[in-house]
Amino acid sequence: MMVGERMTNEGRMTAQPVRVLIADDHPIFRDGLATLLEPHPDIEVVARAADGAEAVALASEHRPDVIVMDIQMPHVNGIEATRRVLAEQPSVGVLVFTMGEDDSTLLSAMRAGARGYLVKGAAQDEVVRAITAVAAGGVVFGASLAARIGELLSPSQTRQATEFPMLTEREREVLDLIAAGRSNGQIAAELFLAPKTVRNNVSAILSKLQATDRAEVIIRARDAGMGQRD
Incomplete structure (x- = not known):
């Protein structure tokens, strides 16, 4: 069974929204993103975390399909939170949101297991496409990181x-x-x-x-x- 599908009592496959956890220490961004996503029929915001430690705990409780993860957060940063979540739930798609981190930081996030990143301020449709792509097993990243990955290879x-x-x-x-x-x-x-x-x-x-x-x-x-x- 693929992410975004569930079995009905009659044995038919029906579409199910992508379950999303938002982790960001800035309530304006965190709640604003949730407000933008909640009306979308293909996305369900199941939890919101104010720091990395809370993100790990809520991920264990709610089992989301995708986590929208900030990097710079108190207590536990987004990269360490990504490592901890994926150690327990390797199928979760982590999408890093950033204000424009340097490539080395973004590469650290990818090495931790993140499957993509977007810059904060991205358009709503771009965010939705990124979340659904990551939920389906895809990878989403910008041109600068693509170049750095090329260097690594x-x-x-x-x-x-x-x-x-x-x-x-x-x-x-x-x-x-x-x-x-x-x-x-x-x-x-x-x-x-x-x-x-x-x-x-x-x-x-x-x-x-x-x-x-x-x-x-x-x-x-x-x-x-x-x-x-x-």
Whole structure:
């Protein structure tokens, strides 16, 4: 059975609205979006969350088809909330709404499992199309992110994976930022990770690469084409 369908008592398939949870710490945007969506016959707003922690709890309670997720929220940000929701409900479609985050932040959201993003201020019909596309398993993202995804799939990225096959995807992500000269604190902020998580990743990278210090890691990573950021 596909999202948006249900079985009647007579055994017929009938259309069912896409169940949506809106997570945003700004009540004007959160309630305004709900007001725009609620009259639409193909969409049902089942819950509204004011922060990431509430979004995780309400997602577990209401089992939505799609979560419209803000990134910058108190207590638990949208990226971490996305990870937590998808760990429990991998079929949920997360659509990130942003005021215009940088590409690295948006890529972090996609790596966390988000299936798309829209800029706040998008037209109502564009929002509806994005929600229904994500609910159907599609991916929605802007041109700038598409270009960055293309970079991730470039031959240089393939080389990085070949050069460091012992590293996990997250460790290669951290290594790329180390090579770019970022401190642990900057890496934590950019990837929306806890400082302890970054320290653990750095320790794992040093151990797996059998490197004596951070400087050696930077040299090896840059030789592999990593750290080439603005």
